[in-house]
Amino acid sequence: MRKIFLCLLLCAAALLLSACGGRAATDPDSLIPKSTKGKDVTRAAAADKLFSLNWNEEFSLNPILATNHSNQLLCDLVYENMVELDDNFNVIPNILDEGMPNDDATYWTFKINPDHVFHDGTPVTGADIRYSLERAVATQDRFRGRFASYQGSGYDDAHFYVTLGIGDTQFAKLLNIPVIKSGTMDIKPPVGSGPYNYREDGHALVAYEGYPGYEDLPVDTIHLVAFTTADEILSNFEDGVIDAVTNDPSSYTNIGYSSSNEIRNFNTTNLHYIMFNEEGLIGRYSGFRQAMIYAFDRQYWAETLMHGNAVAAAVPMHPADADYPADYASALGYNLDTCRIVLENAGIRDYDDDGMLEYMSGTAQDIDVNFIVCSDSSAKTGAARRFAADMESIGLKVTVRELTWADYLTALEEGDFDMYYGEVKLRNNFDLTELLDPDSDLNYSRSMDTGYVAMINNYLSCAAAQRSAVYKQLCDYINANGALISIGFEDQQLIVHRGVIRGLAPNAGNPLYNFQHWEIMLD
Numbered sequence: 256m257r258k259i260f261l262c263l264l265l266c267a268a269a270l271l272l273s274a275c276g277g278r279a280a281t282d283p284d285s286l287i288p289k290s291t292k293g294k295d296v297t298r299a300a301a302a303d304k305l306f307s308l309n310w311n312e313e314f315s316l317n318p319i320l321a322t323n324h325s326n327q328l329l330c331d332l333v334y335e336n337m338v339e340l341d342d343n344f345n346v347i348p349n350i351l352d353e354g355m356p357n358d359d360a361t362y363w364t365f366k367i368n369p370d371h372v373f374h375d376g377t378p379v380t381g382a383d384i385r386y387s388l389e390r391a392v393a394t395q396d397r398f399r400g401r402f403a404s405y406q407g408s409g410y411d412d413a414h415f416y417v418t419l420g421i422g423d424t425q426f427a428k429l430l431n432i433p434v435i436k437s438g439t440m441d442i443k444p445p446v447g448s449g450p451y452n453y454r455e456d457g458h459a460l461v462a463y464e465g466y467p468g469y470e471d472l473p474v475d476t477i478h479l480v481a482f483t484t485a486d487e488i489l490s491n492f493e494d495g496v497i498d499a500v501t502n503d504p505s506s507y508t509n510i511g512y513s514s515s516n517e518i519r520n521f522n523t524t525n526l527h528y529i530m531f532n533e534e535g536l537i538g539r540y541s542g543f544r545q546a547m548i549y550a551f552d553r554q555y556w557a558e559t560l561m562h563g564n565a566v567a568a569a570v571p572m573h574p575a576d577a578d579y580p581a582d583y584a585s586a587l588g589y590n591l592d593t594c595r596i597v598l599e600n601a602g603i604r605d606y607d608d609d610g611m612l613e614y615m616s617g618t619a620q621d622i623d624v625n626f627i628v629c630s631d632s633s634a635k636t637g638a639a640r641r642f643a644a645d646m647e648s649i650g651l652k653v654t655v656r657e658l659t660w661a662d663y664l665t666a667l668e669e670g671d672f673d674m675y676y677g678e679v680k681l682r683n684n685f686d687l688t689e690l691l692d693p694d695s696d697l698n699y700s701r702s703m704d705t706g707y708v709a710m711i712n713n714y715l716s717c718a719a720a721q722r723s724a725v726y727k728q729l730c731d732y733i734n735a736n737g738a739l740i741s742i743g744f745e746d747q748q749l750i751v752h753r754g755v756i757r758g759l760a761p762n763a764g765n766p767l768y769n770f771q772h773w774e775i776m777l778d
Contacts, residue, residue: 304777307478309497316444318433319390324501331767334433334447342762343575346427360422365415372465373436374452381410386437422716425684431764468771502748504564517753520746521761522575524681529740534701535673542601544737549594560634564746570730571741572685578723595649612650623652627666628676630657667699
């Protein structure tokens with residue numbers, strides 16, 4: 256279970272955590288398109304005068320279980336989320352309003368919007384919301400870990416109530432999860448309340464007249480086509496058979512959509528980061544770890560290695576979030592002179608005048624930093640190689656080990672590293688518990704410092720007015736120990752044919768958000 260969980264959390268995939276799965280690496284340098292985000296496009300029309308989406312019959316159409324990119328898009332149309340998030344991680348009320356917490360944010364009260372109706376004609380009630388939430392809490396895949404502090408919920412005719420074990424003033428951000436009708440989890444597919452429902456023959460989605468925005472829906476019928484391989488999906492998208500797809504440009508699953516399409520990037524919480532083996536020969540020195548904060552060129556990673564499909568972040572919060580401490584993060588930027596000075600202040604210097612740095616342990620000890628990275632991403636390996644070259648320029652030897660997923664996981668499990676390059680999908684409130692809690696399956700640093708948990712919980716429970724200041728205190732504690740180095744957050748993409756669709760507003764929880772206000776040109 257630990258291996259499955261880490262595979263889901265540490266490696267790149269859309270919406271879910273993405274995996275480095277040990278496959279032969281695909282060099283995305285020649286494949287990743289540039290974003291056309293924000294550009295006006297000329298009018299065109301769907302090639303076959305139909306609007307069609309792909310589905311994969313080998314994977315689930317249950318929105319709480321769906322992990323396949325194509326099926327997740329269908330779920331976004333058949334089911335509604337409790338709340339939505341915009342691209343800046345702000346809550347948008349939907350079935351539930353934004354909610355009100357009690358003083359310590361351990362008890363939340365949400366109003367239920369009475370206008371939402373399931374496809375069988377029954378209203379969405381608190382019982383359905385509770386049923387859906389508890390199924391999401393129990394899932395081993397898509398939502399695992401998101402609701403670790405959830406203790407229970409209740410409802411009446413107009414309200415939904417949630418009790419948490421740990422206060423969280425941003426808990427509402429976690430509720431961009433789909434609602435299914437109570438008792439239908441095992442029905443294929445479950446009953447939903449979204450703008451579209453499956454046609455009886457299963458080959459199309461049809462507009463649902465009970466949906467609040469029914470009159471504004473851009474098409475009455477969405478045709479379904481079934482392709483399973485990446486090559487088939489790419490080919491049929493480029494031929495106009497498929498009209499919208501999502502893509503993770505940093506993953507081995509990136510299949511190289513043409514830049515002649517309209518590509519809309521959207522923000523995610525997929526963090527790229529560095530952590531250390533704090534029981535290792537060099538990783539045990541906090542001064543060494545602190546120096547590495549300044550050793551990574553985050554802009555080079557985001558703009559060159561990720562081809563603009565990422566945003567640099569020197570602290571583990573997305574810069575689009577209103578609480579991101581921009582000035583604080585700027586002071587932690589790439590600076591090899593600062594890196595060298597911090598190393599020297601920590602007693603790591605060239606003691607024998609051979610041009611290379613050593614540390615003192617009775618006598619001067621040579622340093623060879625064992626840095627592991629999963630080999631299935633050229634952006635990750637490129638960042639590791641650039642780091643090693645930069646360190647060589649200041650006299651610090653770094654050996655980069657580019658490992659398959661299986662070997663990478665083994666090295667993490669066995670502690671066979673000094674530093675590792677990781678990726679994790681953080682929760683929407685940027686909770687770092689899974690990386691820094693000594694009891695977490697994902698904490699490979701071997702750190703036993705319980706102070707992180709106390710400070711993370713303080714950040715989660717503090718009032719909005721104090722959140723930015725409290726988050727800086729958490730960052731101060733992390734950086735004073737050199738525990739975690741944030742590199743940045745990757746983007747993902749919604750791709751459509753240029754000029755065919757207007758009104759795109761994708762976000763990580765719902766790439767088809769705002770679909771009822773799309774304009775789709777079929778003629």
